[in-house]
Amino acid sequence: MVRLLDLGLYALTLGIIGVDSKPCKPRDGPRTYEAEDALLSGTTVDNAVPGYTGTGYVTGFDQGSDKVTFTITSDTARLYDLSIRAAAIYGEKRTSVVLNNGASSEVYFPASDGFNAIPAGQVLLNAGSNTIAIVNNWGWYLIDSITLTPSAKRPKHTNINTSLIGPSTSAVTQKLYDYLRSIYGKKILSGQQDLSWANWIQQQIGKTPALVSVDLMDYSPSRVERGTVGTAVEEAINHHNRGGIVSVLWHWNAPVGLYDTEENKWWSGFYTRATDFDVELALRDTTNANYTLLVRDIDAIAVQLKRLQAAGVPVLWRPLHEAEGGWFWWGAKGPEPAKKLWDLVYQRLAVHHGLDNLIWVWNSVLPQWYPGDEKVDILSADIYAQGNGPMSTQYNELIELGKDTKLIAAAEVGAAPLPDLLQAYEAHWLWFAVWGDTFINNAEWNSVQTLRTIYNSDYVLTLDEIQGWRG
Template sequence: MARLLDIVLRATLALAVGANARACQVNNGSKTYEAEDAVLTGTNVDTAQSGFTGTGYVTGFDEGTDKITFTINSDTTKLYDLVIRAGAIYGDKRTSVILNGGASSEVYFPSSTAFADIPAGQVLLNAGANKLDIVSNWGWYLIDSITVTPSAARAAHNINTALVNPSANSITKTLYTYLRSIYGKKILSGQQELSYANWIATQTGKTPAIVAVDLIDYSPSRVERGTVGTSVEEAITHHTRGGMVSVLWHWNAPTGLYDTEENKWWSGFYTRATDFDVSAALSSTTNANYTLLVRDIDAIAVQLKRLQAEGVPVLWRPLHEAEGGWFWWGAKGPEPAKKLYALLYDRLTNYHGLNNLIWVWNSVLPEWYPGDDAVDIVSADVYAQGNGPMSTQYNQLIELGKDKKMIAAAEVGAAPLPDLLEAYQAHWLWFAVWGDSFINNQDWNSLETLKKVYTSDYVLTLDEIQGWQS
């Protein structure tokens, strides 16, 4: 927006948006609000970084409570696209966006040397004045402005009709067909761990449609230290009662576990707990660590074959959260992670003949995407309080999968409220709340909220999906 136009509009719009924020409106209905005019809490205005608009930008996000509060007016209750102009000059960052004191939405700021316009999902503005907070979260970034633009209606989804594995067995194809039939119309309820799924049934009278289990204790570097996995039995139990199964794998590094007081052997899936180098291991097929990767994949294939033998189709989510770098499979960047995913796909599909897997990729960033030919469903793990619609990540995944891949909230801290999902047109296929300290934590999921979620017509529970197998 030209500086001259900004000056002309400032006086006219000040009363409309409140004394604390200057808004510039353009022909498409967009309004831009300069950060330096918002209410600042623990933050300050600066001009040292070039490229800002207006008279400066806001910095000083070094405490968890530091924030900016914008006042945004809307003529009617309406959905808007939100863009944050930010500078992540100190590396990759994340911020929290909170509208009118409600749900928190996490927005990723990729590392940059200059200000950039970053899509931040959507906000449902009430008629009249609205308060929008940008709260520190990871902190140490710069905020120049925000822009809100009336959201266009979503186009019809164009989901792929077939699975990426042409040899997928009949029950797996049936599950995929069922998922396509409900996508955009309903959301499947889900819970990590069978015990917590049963706990939800006790609390709400409804059982989750999906139970997610973890193959962590089948990792060879854990088995050799005495772990005994039970998640396959839990998955079969839920399948037998007509449910669906999601499977992830906290892959304990094949070797190189520090096993110190700070980083015990059982935390060996964390980058901080091992010196295992995935890039070096994948550099050739003859080095010892590559052999160990294959050994571990083969061990997990044994468990997945048990599920295949029982007729259990699996929503299979390997190498989750790779882009975070906190797990060793993502510690060396996107290329080794994608190479490892390709090895997993080839070994499990073509060598082991596992035809009961629906392949779920778990990252929103394009540079990490393994490719359309090895991914059936795209997903994100979202830990934001307030039971919001997670529209930022949903919109990113629409772009990533070109709206040809269904989208799942494969792991969340807070169960999303159905009315917000519908209002934001956030058509998540399923959600699965993490277990201990999240599903049973009032700060993340109150019993009142869980009852509201599990009794909603928009949310499918175990009793409502019976017969999907036929």
Template sequence: MVLLLSSIAALWAAGAIASPLQARADPKTYEAEDAVLSGTVVEKTVAGFTGTGYVGGFDTGTDRITFTISSDAAQLYDLSIRVAAVYGEKRTTVILNGGSSSEVYFAASQTWNSVSGGQLLLNKGSNKVEIVNNWGWYLIDSITLTPSGSRPAANINTALVNPAADADAKALYAYLRSIYGKKILSGQQELSYANWIGQQTGKIPAVVSVDLIEYSPSRVAYGSVGKSVEEAIEHHKRGGIISFLWHWNAPTGLYDTEENRWWSGFYTRATDFDIAATLSAGPSNANYTLMLRDIDAIAVQLKRLQAAGVPILWRPLHEAEGGWFWWGAKGAEPAKKLWNLLYDRLTNHHKLNNLIWVWNSIAPEWYPGDSTVDILSADIYQQGNGPMSVQYNQLVELGRDKKMIAAAEVGAAPLPGLLQAYQTNWLWFAVWGDTFINNQEWNSIETLKNIYTSDYVLTLDEIQGWRG
């Protein structure tokens, strides 16, 4: 870990970590060819590099370059990476001092570009910054560190996008606005694992995220029975907050082969359902009718929650830009069109007014627009319990600081001290269930106890009365 949680909290409280307002140093650039290379090589073929060359050869999992950087104080810096992604869009992993890591996206480019690598909280003295192969085959010219500036106050929208939002949704949104930037809500995927956290730490997460997957008609046809609505109501009755996603099994066209069984029908690889063609064909098309059937089936479950007074952090079409789910397989425009159809069908046709609409992709070209989105979010799977500053800063820019931002799905719960030091004001985090929350490599019990007993992290017992 960059610093132990207790060390960071103590340094932050004592002012030993230089605040952004105290930053005075100029930007400093470090040439990649001067770093320690492991499995990588210095090259000079692509013109426009600085220094005496650049570094390529990121073609195996352990390939990396390691910079040694000295800092006069424990201080937060903005990281910029000068890169040429000449082989297509890529991703790299940035690791600080062998601990917390960040994944950085490189758009395809035949020229050199400076890409934000998020922020790094350097220790006083010597630090190690590693750029490690992830989605390989890219070229690194240099990195630049600039003392971080102060984060301006957010100007969060005061009202929900649905003008007919009910009192429950309004109360939840008002509560979320009241804590944003001051605290973070703890969260967990699946009620059973939320209760497991209570057994391990003595504290139950404030937010429980559940999935409407089993209510998809193409799964019901195979005998699936959903239970997440009952689980949501159970957590709501004890004063908790509910988030819902929907792994939407494709309406039709499931392969159901040995490699791609029917229950994996939300994956692009497991269905021939074409969202672009379906939307273009319009309501007279049979597949379009089946798509509406699915939305209407989910509306039935959401209405049960509305009748029970449960407001929902509603996160459909998640991870669309990844393309691994069928709703994102045909690109940004069909995904945005489907989002708008879903919003209209649930809000205007079904009169579901208990939904707070949570968008779940980062790329600007995928964003459906402010008029149908209440909260921005990202799903982030990186080890080290870090602050996820890369994605946070991208979402701040996407929403122009008018939308609250959530880490809706994570592999590793973030350490509170790092969140505060990096000024990453996530509204909530929710750790995925099996193989992540119960995996020591992702979330040790000691780390979970530190997180769940932090004053910065709100748990179920601390949010009672959020309705006001």
């Protein structure tokens, strides 16, 4: 997580007001709606860039509340695939799609020279009038039209991999994976970042998350040498001993080259902006000093993972998270160095150190970043969208990425998803884990009442409901 405030992704107003001047009904087949006919808020119609359909396109997405709102009537409640015809002529962008003034979803626009149809997940239209708003987010893109197509029913997940990628797997790790496969598409595991916040949920609503995610950040050597003392391993063992499932990520403080300025303190050294460490140069050969430091850091983390192995804790292991964003140094030089680093982490931990308690969780959705099916056990995404929606855009992208052969998780979210929407959209996330302070305890992201609804749902598994997974 940690990069939201820097990018300002959600410094926007999500209120949808007014109605479209040309409401239309989707037919049984695809139906396209031109942006220039929709309701504009802070945006304008233009026709300077060729390749648009209709009479123009919508531009001017440069302020947080800028948007275009389509009003669509439907005779019945129905699920539709949404496609946005857009041009990201200023580089890759992200937009927010808001349905009926409620849940927000984030859609990635790849950089392009002209207009392209971009899959944007699904929308569940109500009977009657509906609004679909495309809201600024990163901004600086052009919107030509949207297309709605009735969604086909999702097929059953019959080809999920049965074995793990590691050269050796402990019995309890295989049991965990078998359990995860058994519930996939049927239930979702509740999850929370940090043990203290998992305990906070228990205090607030009387239910404890099934999964707790911990961060090995403070075991990074460049932090340890400045006095940090990690407690994540103890927290993970604590949750495991009460019958829970453990996920582990690593905000890897750069091995060297921390700026440590007023703007970029040493403890923010996992950010690209806070270090001059060049992962591409470090990986060019195995004899340079920075390569040696990469290995040193991985070995330091191996010590902590071995403590978990000794305690019998299987780990949903999520290194190099959010690489495609570029805001962390391991993704700053593009996909090839990131994939090469993934290989190094794998070889060092699974092969050299022989760790048999790791289930390898990849954490990006773009195909060019994917290490490959043979190098990943589970696919995941980190999603920060308000409204407690189903996050179907990223789920569909991950289904496509892994060809429906991999389990899929919402490894890090800002808003816990509502189970009714998950089931309606057939977004079969294996687990969700809400980020901690300012998200789980923030009513704008997760009200206590919403959390009660989620944690008391039969579709959502809590700690007391997963006690048999080891047996």
